[in-house]
Amino acid sequence: MTTTMKPTESGTAFLTTTVSESADKIFTLEQRDEEQRWIQESSATFIQREVLPLTEAIDHQEPGVLPKLVKKAGEQGLLMIDVPEEYGGAELGLLTSSLVGSELREASFSVAFGAHTTIGTLPIVFYGNEEQKQKYLPKLASGEWIAAYALTEPGVGSDAMGLTTHAKLSEDGKYYILNGTKQWISNAGFADVMIAFARIGNEKPSAFIVEAHWPGVSTGAEERKMGIKGSSTRQVYFEDTKVPVENLLGEIHKGYKIAFNILNIGRLKLGAGTVGGARAALGMAAAYTTERKAFGKFISEFGMIQKKLARVAAETYAAESEVFRTAANIENARRSAGNDTEGAFKAIEEYAIEASLAKVHGSEVLAMAVDEGVQIFGGYGFMQEYPIEKAYRDARIQRIFEGTNEINRLVASGTLFRRVLKGKLPLMSLYPAIESRVRSGQPLNNAGESIPAELRDAVNALERAKDVTIYSAMKFALKYMQALENEEEFIEYLANLLIDLYAVDSALARATQAVRRGDENSGTHVKLAQLATWLAFTRLRSNLDQMIMTNSAEGDVQAELQFVRSYVGDYLLNGVALQRELAAVVVEKQGYPL
């Protein structure tokens, strides 16, 4: 299947390209084709009709309910999206599967689905040899078999190099003998096949395809969790598990590469899921505001409630814009790589920063959406009868798995500096011009005719924020050089800046597209993008302030703050009026307004 997409942006382009330049290049949800829209809608209906009525049963882990639903999704074709056609798949790609991922509103189902389709199946899609693909992919694409991904261990989370599970070649050379314990393995209770990581000797980890029914594979009891209670989470024990040598996945001692690359996709998909979760939470809250009265008025009429609705909508808009922009970029790059596995690797890796930013931002927006959702429901939000209570508990894990948000912040900033050092990201060469602009207090502010008038201030504010981010990041990075990794707080500030820059850049580019296209909802796009910018701008300034105050040489603090604050300036907007207008749209639509 071929989908025409706009030209690819290179990784991290958002930092060095203006919205004027990127607005035509990026993919936005509004560019979905008919097939993508229908498949997305179909998955939403599947959830509505087949999954949500079973929420209770899923949450209580009634035996068989969840795996049956995963298999049912398989019957409908939803598990085959990322699998190549020759192995029983639909080969529709990451963008389509992310669109579907954004509709899986029941979090336990979503975890089971994601563990199977993304981290469970994709390692074989990308790294399996012909025999492995033929043997496993048709079963995984149809849902006949369910997959799991066994990386984490009791003492080792995101630090894949520190795994202790080991694999030893048998004397006859036919098997690897696996021993070790894996922890928090989603789908462990019913998975038929697992992608397991173990070290051969003292080398870096290798990956193996392990069938769960083999002797020496067993699982522990179900973990009792705060949220996503319906998903199966267990320890997996390998005790002298004989894995045929032909089940080594990818190159020996290079399984860690598989782990990292699959995690990049996992992060992006998680971002898509959180966007869907935020839309759903907003839907619940918005509907409630027109049911509940206080002091004789519907609570939708109160300013503080309106503020919550509008802010969740705007932040969700930004997260949604960045998630699908990234999905299309990765998909497009991967398609250009064709059947070249190494090329596919590179294509995914190219957008590692964006995948991490989408994961962190998406999960934090979801956290805000469910938190404000509970607050809007008041006491009822605290009661288990209301689904927002479950949404609140289910959301918490999103900031933890697929690499904690702290790990992902390290990934984003760390990758950025690695790219600068390798000369892949031209911040070094851009720095002198930016430094002189910042120091002379002369921003370009050149958002011109190509940007809709109502977005020009926001775009100029964003571009100034990009300038000072590059300015500060480079300045302090040069100062710390090799010792940079000891400066986690600095790295976090930078990551926070990147998160807001990418989100706002994506939102403004999408709204610009909507206006240029004459979209019937362009007014709402503009409002959402304006508010997202306004909210992010306060955080951007605060992060910059703190970064400068804590990293500048003692005598320079005042002067540096002065330069940066006056350069970055303001994004003047009557945020309250805007929030009220947006809230009215959210209330009218009973949820996310697009």
Added chain:
Amino acid sequence: MKIYVCVKQIPDPNTVVSKLDPNTKRLVRSGVSLVLDPGDESTISAAIKLRDTVGNSEVVAVSMGPASAQEAMRRALAMGVDRAILVTDPALAGSDALGTARVLAAILQKESPDLVFCSTESTDGYTGMVPGGIAEFLNLPQLTFAREINVEGAKAIIKRVTLTGYQTVECPLPAVVTIASGSFEAIYPTMKGIMSAKKKPFTQLTLADLAIDPSQVGEAGAREHVATIGKAEARAAGQIIKDDGNSAQAIADFLQRYQLL
């Protein structure tokens, strides 16, 4: 068995506020998002259900409409219809119910159906006259307001919705059956359905293919003319029953008066 479903693409009733053009006095269909009539989705579902019960049968969607109606036909195919036939011709613009029935009947004539399913009425124009027209052109019996359809031997047996319940009505095949709205939950297209729709037969015809004289259809052949359009009368205010301890009885009395209880 060959089951045909007559379908129509209409402005999306879920997102589009219907507007009438004061000059042409017709519904504005341009510049709005168009969908397969949700009523037709339910009718298609009835046909698919029957096909799967009877076995060895096919469901064919037929429609008359502009090129944009291809999307509605693909939707029908994605829902599980086996093939689709669409008649598109510039001369068809402005067709009235009679003209539409004439064109649909011409397609069906060539196909020799066992059953022709139609929604009772479309969700945009609501004339409800096309099914009767088709039955007349094809000289077939028409069963109306079906909420359940069974086939036994060469007979169609339906449960026909009435104000108070239903009647069981039967007639020999072939027949035209109109489906009462809301009687069948619409099947939703699954991903596999959406993918396989692309490979299903989709025939596009013109008036010439059907040997229809253009003067009999479209604006030229329309005998039905909208004389005036006006605003609907505002509804009378509802009755509020205050709960003084007897409200349950009062509500029951009210519902009984309208034979709703």
